[in-house]
Amino acid sequence: EVQLVESGGGLVQPGGSLRLSCAAAGFMLSDHYVDWVRQAPGKGLEWVGRSRNKANSYRPEFAASVKGRFTISRDASKNSVFLQMNSLKNEDTAVYYCARDRPGDPGVWDYWGLGTLVTVSS
Amino acid sequence: DIQMTQSPSSLSASVGDRVTITCRASRDISNSLAWFQQKPGKAPKSLIYGASGLQSGVPLRFSGSGSGTDFTLTISSLQPEDFATYYCQHYYDYPFTFGGGTKVEIK
Numbered sequence: 001e002v003q004l005v006e007s008g009g010g011l012v013q014p015g016g017s018l019r020l021s022c023a024a025a026g027f028m029l030s031d032h033y034v035d036w037v038r039q040a041p042g043k044g045l046e047w048v049g050r051s052r053n054k055a056n057s058y059r060p061e062f063a064a065s066v067k068g069r070f071t072i073s074r075d076a077s078k079n080s081v082f083l084q085m086n087s088l089k090n091e092d093t094a095v096y097y098c099a100r101d102r103p104g105d106p107g108v109w110d111y112w113g114l115g116t117l118v119t120v121s122s
Numbered sequence: 123d124i125q126m127t128q129s130p131s132s133l134s135a136s137v138g139d140r141v142t143i144t145c146r147a148s149r150d151i152s153n154s155l156a157w158f159q160q161k162p163g164k165a166p167k168s169l170i171y172g173a174s175g176l177q178s179g180v181p182l183r184f185s186g187s188g189s190g191t192d193f194t195l196t197i198s199s200l201q202p203e204d205f206a207t208y209y210c211q212h213y214y215d216y217p218f219t220f221g222g223g224t225k226v227e228i229k
Contacts, residue, residue: 047218107213
């Protein structure tokens, strides 16, 4: 069964850092693009960034709002993707979801994780 | 960035009604459009890709259409489990952007 599970969320002060994990089960994450999408409390969805698959050297893309502060990495041995968030701001408070692309269709997501909540507050 | 505009922002409908939600892109995105359903406190669920392709397991009462800048999501006969918020999203280029959402409520 295909599953994505996010973890690592929590409370962090402005200017702090946090690393989110997205662990996959039931498939090889290295074969897939993985995107991060967030949702601030009571708001809509916002794309954060993506990691291309192994065949495309895991090259990342980021939204302007997080570029230079967030990075994405992978650990194939753990079948996981990580979102490293630095210089966090109050407006980064959100539930963060990871999603994988539909096989062979990099722009399309088929499976999502349940999300992990990040709260940036002093 | 491409802006995605959904309408209406909310609607009230009854079980069995036909519901249509529209999404407009600020420029031509071909058919690079997806639709998602989200229930309160839950992760989004992928419904439609490529403007009209149905994701695996999605009921046939859901359909999508359009290309270029104008798109629609139609629910042919609204069921109790369909009351949720629906989002469109383009994946034509970076950054991907979402519409503001349409909340479908029970009349």
